[in-house]
Amino acid sequence: MTILLCGSNGQLGKSIFICSKNKKNLIKINKDDLDISDFQRTKFFFEKYKPDIVINAAAYTNVDKAEVEEEKAYKANCLGPKNLSYFANIFNCLLIHFSTDYVFDGLKNKPYKENDKMNPISVYGKTKMFGEKEIIKSKCKYLIIRVAWLYSHFNNMNFLNKMIKLSKSKYEIDIVSDQKGIPTSSLELSKNLWKIIDKYSSKKNNLNLGVYHFSQNGEIISFFEFAKFIFDYMLKNNFIVPKIKPILSSNYNKKIIRPLFSGLDNDKLSKEFNLNIEKWQLSLKYILQLKLKDL
Numbered sequence: 001m002t003i004l005l006c007g008s009n010g011q012l013g014k015s016i017f018i019c020s021k022n023k024k025n026l027i028k029i030n031k032d033d034l035d036i037s038d039f040q041r042t043k044f045f046f047e048k049y050k051p052d053i054v055i056n057a058a059a060y061t062n063v064d065k066a067e068v069e070e071e072k073a074y075k076a077n078c079l080g081p082k083n084l085s086y087f088a089n090i091f092n093c094l095l096i097h098f099s100t101d102y103v104f105d106g107l108k109n110k111p112y113k114e115n116d117k118m119n120p121i122s123v124y125g126k127t128k129m130f131g132e133k134e135i136i137k138s139k140c141k142y143l144i145i146r147v148a149w150l151y152s153h154f155n156n157m158n159f160l161n162k163m164i165k166l167s168k169s170k171y172e173i174d175i176v177s178d179q180k181g182i183p184t185s186s187l188e189l190s191k192n193l194w195k196i197i198d199k200y201s202s203k204k205n206n207l208n209l210g211v212y213h214f215s216q217n218g219e220i221i222s223f224f225e226f227a228k229f230i231f232d233y234m235l236k237n238n239f240i241v242p243k244i245k246p247i248l249s250s251n252y253n254k255k256i257i258r259p260l261f262s263g264l265d266n267d268k269l270s271k272e273f274n275l276n277i278e279k280w281q282l283s284l285k286y287i288l289q290l291k292l293k294d295l
Contacts (some may be wrong), residue, residue: 001025001201004051006036006084007058011156012098015186016057019194027051031058036080046087053197056084056097059128063102066124067257077127078134085138094141094200094209096193101148101181103129106259111220113265114146114211122257132211143196144211145269148262149226152186153290159183159223160284163230164291170242177224177246181262182215185283189214196273208272213264216280220263222246229281233288239295 007013008028020026027049034041036058060066060076081097088095102125103118120126135142151158160183166173192214200207221229224246231241249258266277 001052002027002049003053003055003197004029004045004049005055005057006034007031007056010057010059010061011152011154011158012150012186012189013057014154015152015190016055016193019187019190021194035075036083037075039083042083042087046091050091051093053094053096053200054084054088055193056081056095059098060124063122063124063258066122066127070123070127073123073127074130077124078130081131082134082138085135085140085142088142089138089140092141094143095135096143096145096197097131097135099132099144099146099211100125100128101146101262101264102259103132103146104259104262106179106261108261108263111215111263111265112213114213114268121259125259141209143200143209145193146211146213146264147184147189148215148264149181150184150186150189151284151287153287154186159226160230160287160291163227164234164295167231167234167239167241172243172245173227174247174252175224175227175244176249176252176258177222178248179258179260179262180220180222182218182220182264183226183280183284184214184216185278185280185287187287188216188278188283192273192275192277195275199273212269212272213266214269215264215266215277216283217266217277218279218281229284230288233285234292237292239292 003026006029009030060073066073103120105119105121118129120129151160234241
């Protein structure tokens with residue numbers, strides 16, 4: 001089985017690679033190799049490798065810059081998935097694509113289910129929604145997996161790394177307390193992705209493909225509580241940490257557009273693929289161990 005991994009240099013792409021058991025059949029493709037918005041170049045990679053599965057971890061993820069770099073976000077998040085799904089249909093391979101909680105408006109007060117109405121409030125969210133729609137329209141075999149609050153120990157910019165970086169230079173940090181969700185470890189997501197792929201490989205015709213939500217288990221928290229967990233752990237391990245102060249998102253930055261609620265319901269995914277997803281607290285402790293040992 002040949003698997004193409006697009007976006008291999010991102011935190012999710014790196015995690016998917018290191019969690020794979022059979023790296024010989026996994027072909028890493030980064031943005032320098034392939035811009036997935038390039039139709040002819042995408043065609044070349046499909047013709048060269050004739051993949052059984054394509055994992056799309058490539059995306060434009062800078063939520064704030066997307067408001068002014070709309071064309072870049074559209075090319076990566078919509079046109080790219082459109083190209084991949086077009087050739088996935090022609091080559092009869094499975095496309096696994098990662099989407100986001102940002103396709104929702106964040107006005108719900110309980111975890112979003114897969115069939116909840118999409119209503120993105122940001123350019124980033126809109127481009128990800130359009131990407132999903134292009135994949136569905138293509139009629140290819142697909143798994144769209146929505147995730148939220150993704151972080152890792154890699155040096156890509158994410159909330160965990162931002163907090164650790166700020167802890168070195170700030171005495172006090174304002175942290176938003178009214179945006180809520182569940183932290184998602186890129187390693188825990190990747191481990192479960194390979195379980196999904198194994199099950200697909202053995203039971204191709206007996207699985208329901210489509211849209212799924214991946215979320216770790218455990219209670220929903222705010223970004224303030226996320227930061228507090230990080231700094232409490234660092235403090236216990238003899239690191240100097242800043243004071244943190246809760247602040248409402250409306251008082252933080254008027255230009256930043258975020259859904260207030262990002263909880264995703266993982267029940268459908270867990271049952272379909274028989275997954276036992278780890279609680280976010282355990283994953284975060286493990287990632288902190290990996291991260292802090294190098295500081």
